[in-house]
Amino acid sequence: MKAVEVTNLTKNYGKNTAVNDVSFTIEKGDICGILGPNGSGKTTIIKSICNLIIPDKGVIKLFNKDNYKAIENISAVFEGTRNLYWRLTPRENLRYFAGIRGLGGRKIESRIDELLERFNLSEKRNATKNSHSYDISK
Template sequence: MEKYSIKVQNLTKKFGTFTAVDDISFNVKKGEILGFLGPNGAGKTTTIKVLCGLLVPTKGEVSVENYDIKKDVEKIKTIIGYMSQKFSLYTDLTVYENIKFYAGIYGVDREEAKIKEIIEMLDIEEYKNTITAELPAGIRQRVALATAFIHSPKILFLDEPTAGVDPVLRRKFWAIIKKWAQQGTTILVTTHYMDEAENCNRIALINQGKLVDIGEIDEIKEKFIKGNILCVELSENYVKEFNVLKKIEMPVKDISLHGSIVHIIQDIDIEEAKKKIKDYCKTKEIKYKNIFEDKPSLEDIFINLIRKRN
């Protein structure tokens, strides 16, 4: 059996002179959740749109479930589900009517049973007959998900599926996605919430249209962040103090501010580094609350990535 659900070879997409996606290659395994991670304008959405047949690639080979995107795009469209950035729904229609419309478009068998099932699964029964224009973002997101999944697609493309949705609902959303992946659906998702990327089996880092790296989260972390991370929790004046702390004389690979906590990435011995920082803070009168070691997060990688770009 074919191991990969999506195969992308040297994909390039240009808009005029602007290269949105620049010669990227990757494969997506069946039943995995692959997260596309990257800053805005990195080319994540463009890549997804090419895979959905919404954009024609300028160059490169793309196959989805062994169908060639150039020849068999109509066949591909029957086996994928796509949820765009805006949770686009027909706002004059009710939740039920929206789902029923897509069920009709995809020619879903046992339509009513299927609609009932997905409405129950996504816990939107109480909104069934509500006009979608009146729904809060979190519910609209789930309705959009229902319309994209009504035909049980083999592959589900989610473009920033949780933007503007509160954290509790986001967790619920991910629980559903994970369940579907376990049942065999391949899921390709873009996000810029770093914590969410931790839900993915693998992540692809995309920056300026190029694929920077793809792999399991731990692999990527190790590759990008060599050394350890020391966190210094600062007091109220953290911005000012951070600027002072930046000038510390020790081999720092990266230093960044996350809220009131400074992440210092470096690779000398951890205890020695701690002492150096403490001493420096004393001489510069930085009132820190705490110094502790932490595992590198995707956020560190992300900031690292953007910093390299600039």
């Protein structure tokens, strides 16, 4: 049984091709590593599999179902530090993830406030890594 099947995946960011026609399969029970130099497209592949970004070309299947219909097969994804999130403030991060889940507009702002409060981040809600008030490495 194929757990992950990526076929002809291509993703462009403007003129930059991040992933160029990549295909691979991972069998159920296998452990797989994706290796490559910085900027070679590893994270873009993972994000495509998780349906966090939409590829320009290609088909991605999880247990034989299109990935966007089979997202329940992904338990957790741990990310490195070289990505978008640390460039966003805590508030912007929550808005970003709400957007991915199809939530937006004014109604989510109070929910964001609640979550910031719950995780003790209200004071840092608009902080960025570069504002020196929020050190993500700690």
